[in-house]
Amino acid sequence: MSGAVKVLESMDRCTKCGICQAHCPVATATEAFPGPKYTGPQGQRFRVIEQFTETSPMLCSGCGICTSVCPNDVKISDIIAFAKAAMLADGAKLPLGQKVMNRPEGVGRIAAVAPTLANGLLGNRALRGLAEAFLGLHRDAPLPRFHGGRFRRWLARHQQPDGPVVSYFTGCAIEHYDPFVGIAAVRVLNSLGLRVSAPTKACCALPMLSSGEWGAARGRAEALVASLAGAERPIVSTSTSCSLTLREKYATYLSMTEGAAAEVADAIVDICEFLLAAHSDALEASLTALPLRVLYHGPCQLRGHAMGQPALELLRLIPELALEVSEASCCGIAGTYGYDKDKHAIAMAVGDTLFKQINRGSPDVVVTDSETCRWHTEQATQVPCRHPVELLAASIDGNFEAWRSERS
């Protein structure tokens, strides 16, 4: 059965109970979005029968909370994603800024030529105003700093143990913006005697998939699968959204269900999921005290994996870590959704629950598995946001002061 059929057939199980409406963070934040029940299964019937067009799918952030709370396994957010892609195929236009963000590897390559200049430009308020006017990129949206090439340069010099090899799918965030997470991941894996290879710099094309540019996404998806086809197993990822894309979205959205695509989907694993399932005893033995107050937020994409919260279980192994758990289902940014000038206010309103909880508890650090969640939350709260493996690495080293200053 093709991905589309599986998704669209699931709408017959909708009983209109309204639970998805009750949990949708976007519909709760704004009346402009009618909510997943209407935009999803209810609206879909009209799209099929009457070529019904209305633009509410474009307001969906794709966070997938609706699907995760549905008691009847209706693939609500996927139904909306199909509607979005059909609208673009029919000639609907994306803001130029979204198109730029959908090509993070291209942006990263250009910026890598002169990262200092690029970072200077990004920090310039006047230029951000222009970017808002011409690209539709909100002036306050959390743009990361460019660190192009830094992870690769570090890895090339880094001495690794001679143990079994684990492949690391880095993705754009590690390659261009957040090398520190990659370095921490390698150090944690090394501490377990594992040798890390990073076979590709390619992007998984998730921003394209979630904004509906499926035609352009296909070529990138196929190229990435080809470059990972021969990689050692397992293939770990430090981005819950990239790993979900490889694991499920290529099959669902692009019908890539055979051959190398299926093998890669089977081999890809979230790094915390992998550490917890295969190495939790060895890891626990090497963790030392980290007397920090930490708030853990499981990002919306993690819910899509339907595997609980492996990072939370790992963080609980760290001695002396005072852990609070986020009560929010989404920070609002939902990948690249909150970067759009028309959606940034929605992203801030969605994030309000999380930001308030952070401000109330004033933790030393917020930990979350997805990159844009970290950038968005850090910008909104001024509290440092880190990936779970950064805390594990600090706990293994027993030196959180060094970990604090590493980025500066």
Next chain:
Amino acid sequence: MRSDVIIVGAELDGLVAALRLLEQGYSVRIFCRGASSLHSAPGGIHLLSPKGASQEPPLAGVEALDPRHPYRLMGLPGVEQALAWFFRTCEALGQSYCPNGGNSLALTPAGMTLPTFAPFRHQASLAAVQAARVAVASFRDHRDFPAGLLLQGLQKAGVSATGIELEAPEGRSESVAIARAFDRLTDPKAYFRGVKDRLAAGSELVLFPALLGLEKQETLIGDAAGQGLVCLEVPTLPPSVAGMRLAFALERRILQSNGLFHRGVTVAGRRNGDGRVIGVTDQRDRFYAAKAFILASGGVLMGGLEVEADGMVLEPTFDLPVAQTAPLDALQVDQALDALHRTGVEVDESLRPQGKGQHTHDNLFVTGTTLGHWNPMGEASGEGVSIATGWAAAEAARRYLEAS
């Protein structure tokens, strides 16, 4: 990935079992498919009601039930202990209930009444409105509260009632959005003063749809009282904020107590050995081990039990025997509905599943609508049996863990 106890299902029974075990220091992992049916619940606690309102304690009717009914298997002292624990726990979580010994007649949005043992605090009952001049409030563009039906019902019962349409805070129109907007209200006193000013002279009591906050209902209703506005709430159609308040409060407490949720997961397989369950697997074959297991996955309506094409009922999670004398016959609607509820897993007094006269596993306990021989709708006993069996399963699991 080991835990002391794995619970399959996060309905009221599963949440009660989880919280009871966590507060005794056990580690708990919960698997659930989606959000719980508390999202559709009216919010009050229904214990048992063969008929109408009564000052009699509803549990006095237990003796007349099927001897295999969960209340009778557990015995009344257990049920009473479970309820006392539940009300105490909820009080501490800011969810107050008002049990008063007998059943009161809670108002439904359709203008009917539902015999309720413990209404939530500020839940409207027939007795509370009978002697008052009542205004029924509704919010503009909100579709899930048929105020007209409620008004008709009240008038039929001889209550003097008029309707008043209000603007919800922030102009919101969906139930949960309205409730959250009430939680965010910066000047509740001004809002309720505005409502008071619009009331017909002589109105003594306002019935609101139960949307006065998901978290701050107590404070908000207090603020209204401060403005001379006596408010009670009537639950809405689903999604029901009154039921969600309880779900959210229990889930939050479970998270704070280190409980782990796996949401959106259907348990796909199990591993047995030596008369026990050893572990379960999820949709990607991840294996989770535990020392004891609680099956709280719900009945046919919640997807915890499945009906085959031939009308026979299966328990898919642990493949437990289901007590069923005849296939369900959809053409006999009334009987089929009762049979649908009463068909389920048979258990002993420790809630261990029974087959061929003995229990099937030493460390598996079954709760709620997965159990046979009761009918939550027909008896109006849904919350009562869920709380009682959830609590009892936690006790049984604790005894098992202590002994092993």
